[in-house]
Amino acid sequence: MPDHQRADARRNYARILAVAEEEVAAHGADASLEQIARTAGVGSATVRRHFPTRRALLEAVSRTRIEALCARAEELTDQGDSRDALLEWMGDVVAYCVSARGLAAALTYDGSPVDPVHENSCSWSLEEAGGPLLRRAVRDGAVAAGVTVADLITLAVGIVLATEHHRDPAAEADRLFRLAVVGLSPLG
The missing domain is CATH 1.10.357.10 (Tetracycline Repressor, domain 2)
Structure with missing residues (x-):
């Protein structure tokens, strides 16, 4: 995560990563990106911007x-x-x-x-x-x-x-x- 990103982008990244860790632990590599976005409270485009x-x-x-x-x-x-x-x-x-x-x-x-x-x-x-x-x-x-x-x-x-x-x-x-x-x- 680049340090030069805005504070809200850094918070989104951290929230997405925390949710992704839980989802991957529960569902493995096939964890739903859409579910990760919903649980993190962001749009799927935000998830894809951080994790293309x-x-x-x-x-x-x-x-x-x-x-x-x-x-x-x-x-x-x-x-x-x-x-x-x-x-x-x-x-x-x-x-x-x-x-x-x-x-x-x-x-x-x-x-x-x-x-x-x-x-x-x-x-x-x-x-x-x-x-x-x-x-x-x-x-x-x-x-x-x-x-x-x-x-x-x-x-x-x-x-x-x-x-x-x-x-x-x-x-x-x-x-x-x-x-x-x-x-x-x-x-x-």
Whole structure:
């Protein structure tokens, strides 16, 4: 939210974001933008002015969790075994995506052209944060060369989206993540 906006625009942004956080928590990535506007007491055009795409709204709602995941990556960067550190962080990414409805959708790579103003900042932030963990693991021979953080995020998102309607999504996502980890190992 730019600081140069009028006070009423900043208040609208804060109110819309608070309502959106509740709606996304209740309904996931498909939360109704119209319902968010009604509950926030603004028009749908106001919601779209602040959040021109659903992804922009989901990213704003997910920002605190993304920042926590980035901080966690930094904590783990120089700790212990490089593979264990990377996998612990990826496990955190999966767990956060399961517990924070809408986060997996905010992290998806949909193949659309990147809009420099509204690019996927959540994924970019995680790619930047996870880069040192992955480079260390590749350098140590603990992860196959050619694996990217974008690959890992796509893997995590796919697992979370595939398990979101499971009876116990957290347990199933964790099980599938552990199963997929074998594929990260270098062949040899």
